[in-house]
Amino acid sequence: MTVYVDPARHPYGRMMMCHMMADSTEELLAMADKIGVARKWIQKAGSVYEHFDIAKAKREEAVRLGAIEVSAMDLGRLIRWHSGRGPKPAFVPEAKP
Template sequence: MAVYVDDAVHPWRGERWAHLMADTLDELHAFAALLGIPRRAFQDRASGAHYDVTSAMRARAVALGAVAISRHHDREQVRAVIANARRQGRGEAP
């Protein structure tokens, strides 16, 4: 099982943001807690179950063992991770 963090490319409130996703929701919530992200920040949407993280949090996540994935270089892996996050967001089993 793994936790993933994509490229920090989404500008908002003066920061660049990335998505923290995982193979399972339990892993995702546990890793977010490790980063100090409150559960209320969880986004359970049709676009995919994830937490938004700043570029600084992204770097910390990678240092703690999250797999950095790039929409530019790891397209197939990114598609698979996002598809899994979408299934999780709809309440489907991984």
């Protein structure tokens, strides 16, 4: 499962939020299920911008379960790659056979 999280730095009430993206919708939803984030909170579903905004505690859980920590700039690189406008980012692991 390849899921990515950027640094938690967006205030929302008393929480700090971050973005969680993945290489596929299935991977993104599977991680959301594992960390207890309701699927209805998905944002920009079906687009290259598809993501969840998650709280810092959920981010820590996602990392514990294998999410890759990346910068906000890296998420931009991921979006460009998924849209066909850029090269595959170095942090994206090779596909497993």
